[in-house]
Amino acid sequence: MNTTQMEALISMAAVLGLFVLMTAPAVIGILRDRRIDRQLRQAEVAPVTEPPDRPAASRPEHRAAPRRHARAA
Template sequence: MNTTQLQGLIGTLVVLGALALVALPALIGVLHDRRVDRQLREAAERQDAIDRPRPERRASGSASRRFARTV
């Protein structure tokens, strides 16, 4: 490997390192935002489940069948 190739390799590595330093914080921010969005969506779904009215459960059998009839 001659001097020109080595200088080219070093220059390429410097440019890639600078690109990583610039792009890495942005990538970390995007990942953080996605996590926060997921947490907010899950919290909203849990809140909707709490706020949603539950269907009323019917008692087993009607009132006339709960008590023995005497005729």
Template sequence: MNTNQIEGLIGMLLTFGILVLLVLPSAFGVARDRRADRQIREAQEARGEQEDQKSSSRSTVPSTATWYAEGRRSKKLVSS
């Protein structure tokens, strides 16, 4: 190898090293986000299973928002 080839090799290695340093933080961020998403999904699934078990003992009274929306829908149907 002559001097030009060695300089070219060093330049490519430095460029590759800088590229790795720039990409590494975003790769860690993606991995962290995926882990957080997985933990959230597992917690939601666990909560869903607990709610399924509790749902038989709960009353089925609609919420105030549902009652209000039903009243507004019926008024729209009557007026049109």
């Protein structure tokens, strides 16, 4: 393999690598949307059941302590 062919092969690999990097987020987004659509279709078909009541001791209080957020120094 001579130098010209090697340079052409490296250039082609670089272009293919950039193409994959540029299209990967779009492909991941499409797959994620399809998964969400499938879950929504399954939720429409599934029967609605009421969750069982929890005992009063395990219910959270309405006056729970507020969450404290970190502050910048």
